[in-house]
Amino acid sequence: MPELPEVETVRAGLAPFVTDATVTSVEVRRESVARLLPGGGSEFAARLAGATITGAVRRGKFLWLPLRRSEDPADAGASESLSAHLGMSGQFRVHTAADAPEPHPHCRARMTLHRAGEDLVLDFLDQRTFGYLHVEDLLHTPDGLPGGHGMADPQVPLSVAHIGRDALDPHLDARAASRAWRTGRRGIKQLLLDQTLVSGIGNIYADEALWLARVNPERPAHAVNPATASALLSATQDVMRSALAQGGTSFDALYVNVNGQSGYFARGLEAYGRGGEPCRRCGHPLRRETIGGRSTHWCATCQRRYSPRRAGAH
DNA sequence: AGTAGCACCTGATTGC
DNA sequence: TGCAATCAGGTGCTAC
Secondary structure, three states, X not given: OOOHHHHHHHHHHHHHHHOOOEEEEEEEOOHHHHOOOOOHHHHHHHHHOOOEEOOOEEEOOEEEEEEEXXXXXXXXXXXXXXXXXXOOOEEEEEEEHHHXXXXXXXXXXXXXXXXXXXXXXXXXXXXXXXXXXXXEEEEEOOOOOOOEEOEOOOEEEHHHOOOOOEOOOOOOOHHHHHHHHOOOOOEHHHHHOOOOOOEOOOHHHHHHHHHHHOEOOOOEHHHOOHHHHHHHHHHHHHHHHHHHHOOOOOOOOOOOOOOOOOXXXXXXXXXXXXXXXXXXXXXXXOEEEEEOOEEEEEOOOOOEOOOOOOOOOO
């Protein structure tokens, strides 16, 4: 369940189960899930076993669980994390050890946690295998501000260092972000999807935000004015907050929270998946075309490639 | 330097 | 019915 609202739903669902839990066993069921480690699954298991998870943090679509190695909670802050990316189809599922089912065919790793006298099973499922698990160092943020949502530590994993602050991060520099979105000759949709500028926006919410702000996905970034860029950021935040309030967007069982339940935002979508259907603002049929390799849905009537000239401007 | 294109996968659905 | 083509919510690398 891959964009910011869905990953945040997972993070928030995970946090109460994994915080202060110690990893007691790790079973890698598909080697490629730990492909970022030179030693693969065995290195992943070895580095994770015995560590205690101190929380659940997210920046954009990137998720990590900071690790502490000592049993002493007064020990210094975490310097490593269990990092995860859900890719297109990743899921975390939590069970009590007694209720855990046989691993699903898509289960790529199963971890056992011990927390408050109870044993828990944490499964990572991923049909398409674009997701991954990783153990890596945490780095200090250049600005000394918190690295992501869910923890105050000014740290991010190495693999997240190049990822921009996300659209709902209170420390996002909105002016710098809208400037970045107005730079270059790519279509604006491609900039919304560029995780190094503002993170967390994926193919669904890019189309939704562009529809809300009435901007054509192919409008060149350099033709976006500051007011429009700022309106686009607001639209992105609005649609993501609404989606988050409903547990995210899901169309099927591939995208579920840690309890296996689906979010309800799919019924709130105005553009994504509505090609050929009438625009709810103007009634004209929405277009659907592939742009930059991603299917894109928009209203060619409401969403103009160039902003309309104001009356009085020559 | 910025950008487009492709590679990485599995499985469900569509069309012939 | 069977099989090939197409499609899917992401990211990173490579080559222009």
